[in-house]
């Protein structure tokens with residue numbers, strides 16, 4: 366029995382509505398979510414669809430915590446991302462930076478043209494983050510949309526579920542992602558092939574860290590098996606707990622965004638200029 370398959374997300378799936386229903390939505394206080402995943406190698410044990418699954422299932426879990434009349438709608442997930450760091454491995458299908466950026470800009474223009482004011486880019490793949498940031502600012506400038514980014518990989522992970530040591534290096538196909546997939550798609554996990562591989566990065570430098578993004582790498586630079594972390598630690602129970610944590614956090618984040626107005630960040634008072642010409 367699978368508990369995470371889009372039970373709640375289906376109710377918020379924007380394309381389930383008719384054209385007339387979309388036209389008649391109250392747009393002023395609505396939020397549109399665009400999930401973005403990836404199709405890329407995740408080691409010998411996880412499906413290449415893992416990051417798209419994570420975006421959709423974490424969102425599904427979050428919707429469980431939101432009232433049915435919250436004016437939040439999701440577009441279909443983009444099932445590919447920028448995965449050139451995994452390009453040479455079987456099962457990887459990647460957009461280039463330019464393609465992903467163009468797709469994000471086109472769909473954001475559509476969100477704006479439909480009359481919405483707020484867009485959340487909900488991302489399941491770490492390799493997309495830089496492109497999302499650049500596209501988000503471009504959309505903000507070009508359309509005036511308020512654009513937000515939520516990264517599944519940036520959500521809080523209690524050390525009681527995944528150890529700090531594992532989170533330090535386990536960024537791809539390790540305990541974290543494997544536990545989540547064991548919870549949501551157990552039949553897609555090859556649990557007789559769970560790998561463990563941790564690069565020697567920590568021994569080489571205290572400055573160079575995957576999380577800081579301060580050195581360029583491809584998977585072949587850092588892993589033989591295609592993963593970073595210890596998938597042998599993974600359990601379904603950890604995955605269940607992670608979904609609960611992530612669901613609550615994303616739900617409260619979406620509620621924050623729902624009431625957020627970027628125009629309220631500064632005081633719109635007449636600017637006073639002193640005699641010396643400096644602005645007060």
Ligand SMILES: [Zn+2]
Nearest residue numbers: 415416538542
């Ligand atoms: Zn992943």
